[in-house]
Amino acid sequence: MxxxxxxxxEGAASIDGLTLFAPIALDxxxxxxxxxxxxxxxxxxxxxxxxxxxxxxxxxxxxITTSDGQPxxxxxxxxxxxxxxxxxxxxxxxxxxxxxxxxxxxxGKRVLDMVSRVGLSxxxxxxxxxxxxxxxxxxALARTxxxxxxxxxxxxxxxxxxxKTRAEMQELTFALLKERTVLLVTHDPAEAARLAHIxxxxxxxxxxxxxxxxxxxxxPIDDPLTIACQTALFRVLRKGAA
Amino acid sequence: xxxxxxxLSAFVLVAAWQLLVIITxxxxxxxxxxxxxxxxxxxxxxxxxxxxxxxxQEVLLGxxxxxxxxxxxxxxxxxxxxxxxxxxxxxxxxxAVPVFALAPILVLWFGYGxxxxxxxxxxxxxFPVTSAFFDGLMKTPAGYLDLAKTMGASRARTLWHxxxxxxLPSLGSGLRLAAVYAPIGAVIxxxxxxxxxxxxxxxxxxxxxxxxxMFATLIVLAVxxxxxxxxxDILARKLAKDH
Ligand SMILES: Nc1ncnc2c1ncn2[C@@H]1O[C@H](COP(=O)(O)OP(=O)(O)OP(=O)(O)O)[C@@H](O)[C@H]1O
Ligand SMILES: [Mg+2]
Numbered sequence: 455m456x457x458x459x460x461x462x463x464e465g466a467a468s469i470d471g472l473t474l475f476a477p478i479a480l481d482x483x484x485x486x487x488x489x490x491x492x493x494x495x496x497x498x499x500x501x502x503x504x505x506x507x508x509x510x511x512x513x514x515x516x517x518i519t520t521s522d523g524q525p526x527x528x529x530x531x532x533x534x535x536x537x538x539x540x541x542x543x544x545x546x547x548x549x550x551x552x553x554x555x556x557x558x559x560x561x562g563k564r565v566l567d568m569v570s571r572v573g574l575s576x577x578x579x580x581x582x583x584x585x586x587x588x589x590x591x592x593x594a595l596a597r598t599x600x601x602x603x604x605x606x607x608x609x610x611x612x613x614x615x616x617x618k619t620r621a622e623m624q625e626l627t628f629a630l631l632k633e634r635t636v637l638l639v640t641h642d643p644a645e646a647a648r649l650a651h652i653x654x655x656x657x658x659x660x661x662x663x664x665x666x667x668x669x670x671x672x673x674p675i676d677d678p679l680t681i682a683c684q685t686a687l688f689r690v691l692r693k694g695a696a
Numbered sequence: 697x698x699x700x701x702x703x704l705s706a707f708v709l710v711a712a713w714q715l716l717v718i719i720t721x722x723x724x725x726x727x728x729x730x731x732x733x734x735x736x737x738x739x740x741x742x743x744x745x746x747x748x749x750x751x752x753q754e755v756l757l758g759x760x761x762x763x764x765x766x767x768x769x770x771x772x773x774x775x776x777x778x779x780x781x782x783x784x785x786x787x788x789x790x791x792a793v794p795v796f797a798l799a800p801i802l803v804l805w806f807g808y809g810x811x812x813x814x815x816x817x818x819x820x821x822x823f824p825v826t827s828a829f830f831d832g833l834m835k836t837p838a839g840y841l842d843l844a845k846t847m848g849a850s851r852a853r854t855l856w857h858x859x860x861x862x863x864l865p866s867l868g869s870g871l872r873l874a875a876v877y878a879p880i881g882a883v884i885x886x887x888x889x890x891x892x893x894x895x896x897x898x899x900x901x902x903x904x905x906x907x908x909x910m911f912a913t914l915i916v917l918a919v920x921x922x923x924x925x926x927x928x929d930i931l932a933r934k935l936a937k938d939h
Contacts, residue, residue, distance in 0.1 A: 532842070
């Protein structure tokens with residue numbers, strides 16, 4: 455499903471009349487990775503939920519438009535901040551739940567392949583309760599990657615992983631979602647510096663567009679450009695807008 | 697509680713009973729000693745077994761029919777706003793009517809046989825099963841429903857794969873309550889009008905001042921109820937497994 459689908463979110467959000475974030479213009483370009491950083495509670499997850507057309511606790515005053523003018527229904531895969539695994543299903547069943555919820559026959563081979571690609575081969579019959587936090591997060595990632603959707607919304611998908619696994623999962627996810635429109639929320643400047651075509655820092659006052667290296671992602675962690683970008687992101691996150 | 701604990705407390709209970717009889721010296725037509733009751737149980741075992749079988753059927757059929765009706769009602773309430781608006785007040789209001797008071801009417805309508813007792817048990821357990829399962833169906837974690845929505849799940853599949861499954865522990869709690877109430881319903885039905893069953897046998901023994909038989913019947917009824925509890929408990933644990 456290779457469709458060049460871009461999304462623009464323009465508007466402001468408030469809770470009970472109090473501004474959560476001032477008017478923003480978030481431009482999510484087709485087939486690119488857009489990264490959203492920002493302090494906790496600023497409304498990053500809310501932005502993702504608005505795009506996914508899910509219930510939020512904010513009053514959103516603005517518009518969400520797609521490049522082809524069609525609604526986003528059934529064209530979005532969403533990985534929430536919590537893993538949302540079903541405790542009564544095995545790892546493999548959790549990974550293939552999307553197909554079963556749509557009444558399709560799950561592709562068993564592809565499921566097992568995905569489970570092994572996120573480094574969980576041999577765990578496919580386990581229940582989520584028998585997994586560590588990072589393993590659970592990888593199951594949720596595998597479930598999201600199984601969804602063959604043009605737009606993918608990822609809310610801190612690698613936050614629970616160790617440094618090595620995190621780097622591997624970033625590379626895997628990027629490879630699998632290379633030609634998709636991805637919005638990635640992260641707290642990690644290094645992650646954004648590696649993965650983003652376009653980077654934004656979100657603050658209550660609005661969005662700050664960040665300059666990303668010219669080199670295409672996934673960028674090496676130790677590349678001077680990546681490190682410079684990471685440092686720049688970190689500075690803005692610490693100080694706020696200059 | 698393990699089996700050992702159960703046997704131990706049964707022992708303590710019988711010992712206390714025997715002690716009470718010895719210390720107070722109550723006549724055996726008020727409280728027969730354990731040995732006398734055991735003898736009655738042996739002497740009348742065929743009679744007790746026959747009536748126990750009748751009560752067992754009433755309780756089990758009542759449990760099954762009441763649970764199925766309760767489950768179906770809860771599913772209907774959970775999926776239809778209209779049903780919630782109309783049925784829920786009726787259900788709550790119906791609880792204001794003491795079901796026991798209906799027993800004579802049920803015997804009048806459904807006769808002296810087992811059906812009036814089954815209906816009684818059904819009426820008693822219907823509400824606890826419905827309301828426990830319905831509560832479970834309505835408090836599905838919101839994140840699960842968000843996931844289903846973005847995945848493009850139909851309402852029916854969301855209901856089956858997510859809401860139903862996540863409500864199974866609540867259904868288990870409802871069934872546990874049902875196991876407490878169903879035998880009460882059946883026995884009260886038998887007291888009001890029956891020609892068979894443990895409740896009927898107790899009244900019969902009482903009328904003929906066979907207090908030892910009455911106690912023997914009571915003990916068998918208690919054992920049956922405990923067995924029902926244990927069975928439902930195993931089922932409820934299975935339902936709540938992995939939640
Ligand atoms: N259930 C709720 N009721 C009321 N307000 C809520 C609720 N959930 C979130 N909020 C508010 O919405 C605001 C935005 O939350 P959101 O989850 O979008 O933040 P976030 O930027 O994703 O934070 P984090 O980085 O910690 O995940 C928060 O300030 C929070 O107070
Ligand atoms: Mg968040």
